Amino acid sequence: MAPSRPHALPVERPNMLHWLGGGLTALALLGLAQQAGAEETIIETHGYNFFGELGYGATYDHLNYVNPDAPKGGEIAIWTLGVFDSFNLYTRKGNAGALATIGHEDVLTTHADDPTAVYCFLCTTMEYPESIDWVIFNLRDDVTMADGRPWTASDLKFTFDMFMKDGLPSFRAAFGAFVEEVEVLDTHRVRFRFSPDSPMRDRIGLAGGMPAFSQSWIEENEYKIDEANILPIMGTGAYALDSYEIPSRIVYKRNPDYWAEDLPVSKGRNNFDSIRVEYFGDSVAAFEAFKAGAYTFRSENSSKTWATGYDFPGIANGHVKKEELPDGSLSLMQSYVFNLRRDLFDDIRVREAVGLMFNFEWSNESLFYGLYDRVTSFWGNSDLQAVGAPSAGELALLQPLVDAGQLEAAILTDEAVIPPVSSTRQVDRKNLRKASALLDEAGWVVGDDGMRRKDGKLLTIEFLDSSPAFDRITLPFVENLKRLGIDASLNRVDPAQERERQRKYDFDMTTHNGRMPLEPSTGLKQWFGSEGVDESSRNLMGVADPAVDALIEHVIAAQSKAELKTAVHALDRVLRAKKFWVPQWFKSKHTVAYYDMFEYPTPLPDYARGELDFWWYNAEKHEALKAAGALR
Template sequence: MGIFRRGSLVLAGLLLSTLPLRAEVLVSHGISTFGDLKYPADFPHLEYVNPDAPKGGEISVWSFGGFDSMNPYSVKGRAGALSSVFYESLLTDVADETGSAYCLLCENLEYPPGREWVIFNLREGAKFSDGSPLTAEDVAFSYELFLTKGLTDFRTVLAQQVEGVEVLGPHRVKFTFKAGFPTRDLPQTVGGLPVLSKAQYEASGGDLEEGSTTPFLGSGPYVLDRMEMGKTLTYKRNPDYWGGELPINKGRGNFDRIRIEYYADYNAAFEGFKAGNYTFRDEASSITWATGYDFPAVTSGAVKKVQLPSGTKASGQGFLINLRREKFQDPRVRQAIGLMFNFEWSNETLFYGLYERVNSVWENSVLEATGVPGPEEVAVLKPLVDEGLLPEAILTEEAVMAPVSGERQLDRGNLRRASALLEEAGWVAGADGIRRNAKGETLKLEILNDSQTFDRVILPYVENLRRAGIDATMTRIDNAQLEARERPPAYDFDMVVGNARASLIPGAELKQFFGSETADVSAFNLMGLKSKAADRLIEQVIAATTREEMETRTRALDRVLRREYFWVPQWFKADHTVAYYDLFGHPEVLPPFSRGELDFWWYDEEKAAAVKAAGVLR
């Protein structure tokens, strides 16, 4: 949420709560998918912020690896962390409501009940960070730019469903949508595009396709302050930011500076935190959380170690299998690979019991498929069964769950099951114990890893895979190499750690994550999933007109995706485990869908003075 989401290219589906403009057209300050907006047109500020939060100070975090570009919209180069912070969109989401978007750059939006088109009326005071006005021409230019350049998977969605854009006046722009496509999400899709300055882009000779160390001009609350290539990035709050007094922005964007420090590995980053080189840390290592926070700053209270509640779904973290490779085409091979990861042993031995297993793409949400499908899900799935796109068993079997293992690292029951599956798939163990197919090809599986901390997770998994006859290896590479091998069009990997992405109000972005048409161009569908059944269900989810329809169809889709065995699901925590120097304030009750440290936390001068007086920080 917050500044992480401004100008995001991955957008959830949304819809409407309005006042009538005239009988056939609606006008509103926002749009909601399946019901009324939480916030009325005259809301003074978001409920979860402190509207009187002071401005000032700095917060600093760490990032992994390095960067060589400040263009977040190209697959070329490694974009710096938060490099989309400069850009705003017509609409923005909030952290205490799903399925809604509110006007940011726009004053309001107009659309007919069928959403065949949408008109955005821009705020006349909207400006780019250089003081130049932001107009409808910039909105139209940005749409056309993203239609032809930048991330290809997003381009595919736009080209299919948007007829065109028309400038109706200096502050008025209209998008018309193509007939034959569900329109539920389309106002939010185009309203979520980042808006760049047409004049600056054309004058600079920039190219959205290329990496660049010079950011494009945006209208957001932060601008680039300092950059040390690959090592440090600092953003500073723009004191002349045009939108600071908008109700949607009250109590947000409070830090004068946001700094990112880069580290080559996780252990070095933790040592940097202990030394006070940065001030906020989202702790993802269970062993560090359990055993590492005994340094003097914690003991004295200068560093707070806390668990903060999270109401959002799990991240979908898992080992992703590259389905583009022939050796992984058989789902029995993929299922066997999954059987050899022992989560229970890992959680007890390596993670201090802090995690729960991920089973679903929509884990920890109402969209997760559970048990056998009910009548509503059966009604969705049966036509696909009748067409031969799904096996009949999906109508009566329970949703696929991650395999359960015993307390030993190698679960022999799962080893026997995996071995049988591999035999059935034509991979036979030779005298050396390694499996080969009829062509004599070895079943090789290379797991790429750019994190030393993850060695302790992957190496036991590799041992188990080798016991099953799979010629498994872990290859340590740096972050830049990993990005290059993951990205389209290379997709040069067998297995990587990633996320099966999804949102709580799923919509057109599902095509980016799981759609066949983007499988060979998407930076998000890393596994390269191509499933006719999933494609059909994605269309049905997008076309859902009620929340009940959306939930039923999404659970059916979840059931189908899990049967594809494109991943070996990993783990999640229901809470945020964070540590930070006691310099900050935050609202007593945090919203369910964002922790918000860079968005609506603030710098507390009194606390900071005490910490610095104790000599903990400079």
């Protein structure tokens, strides 16, 4: 069982297309202000934050959460599940390898202890008017690609044009709605002009999310970003692909000539000489390999394994450390989701009835060893979560949607929906009776064979999953649904089939995961908006609702933190009321195990565990482990 899905390592870029993750922050009135003509003040600054002060000034010695004296060297080896056949993440074709964009850097960057701000990285400063009609990035003149060739403003414009021509439709739609023109002013100066009707809060962060690619390299290799490719796009980053073996292994090596090695932002970071990723077909085999020393760092996503599996010799003799590290992040929105594109799930009573039959309390006690809390909100573990009845500010946003017939009037008075609470027996009879009544009311009647039908059609639901470890969680859910008269089943496929079927929206229910941002904005359209419902890999649910769309616009338009919080509360309330998910579980701590040759600074930042970023390798401990035969 792997409760904290997805079980595969993330291959998404941390900064590129940051708009997909949410609010990109904006306007920090820092830096040098000067007059442009007699009309508008131009702001020049090293960083940008719409709602508050920047956490870092223009000069600093190193990031607050790193060890600036961390030694360089060694290897960290991690694992992932599935297969890969490409290193191009910018297309939906193929299966991109884990950490496929590790070598790609963006114009702007974020810091783990200041997650709602963006800072110049490939630029020295940025300039923009108070209207944010445009932004000029003053690019660094020392940025080089992995092979040493220089990177310039022309390369940045070329990259933008390439993505606008051949990038994902969702990318083209977002950037096309924001950016009217990209203009090269000189070798290291480029201006993005923004559409007047684009959200101000997202403009600069969106433009700064462009990666550093080389026009000459792209053309020399005849690279097509809309096609799968086993050749990774060359970047400027600290790591580059060293070797791979399909389907079992990928190795990335640190670039000894990395252009940013001596910058303050790099001190104490990128400490490993190499990062190795081992692929496995199932989580059981992966854990056995870890115990045998085949890889060296493991984020444990199975509560059963965490509670009962760490009794092997490596733990007993101290070769392996087992730790719980604090995690201040928002809770994941991990859940079973309905495919709303299926006519069966048009009726909210069907969705609610199905949700009543998942017994979290029994699962947590019987399967999870009490390690988890229930996911209750899309912004759980934060003050963005809607609670109780709507506030006056929320009512002002919700009332017009009720008046327009887009929401039920109950949203104005009811408390925010929370998942049903069950007994600690697998089948909660109270919830079973309530679910049965809902299906009866919806016209799904129990026949002589105990199965429910409507207009002669059997009520059938298939769960799509690729993880054997999830069987012991989903199968009891399936059994409960069968007791309700639903022809429920679990179809476990391999990871490639799961991904392909999810891409085609070919499922009834599946497990979905993600984490909402602290300052959500345009990226919400990818998760819940009507525009991307037929192409977004994030909106697996198929949410296409005018009330949701309207509330997303309110979130995007928020001009203060108070406005943002109110709008997110209203959106969270409505999303939960739609009941297109069956929330699963989360824990507010990282459960990790690793061979005792890695070290990290304390305290860790709230929003980053950082093992691939700012942990480091102790050579003496490594030699001791090798001498003891603990590592392969």
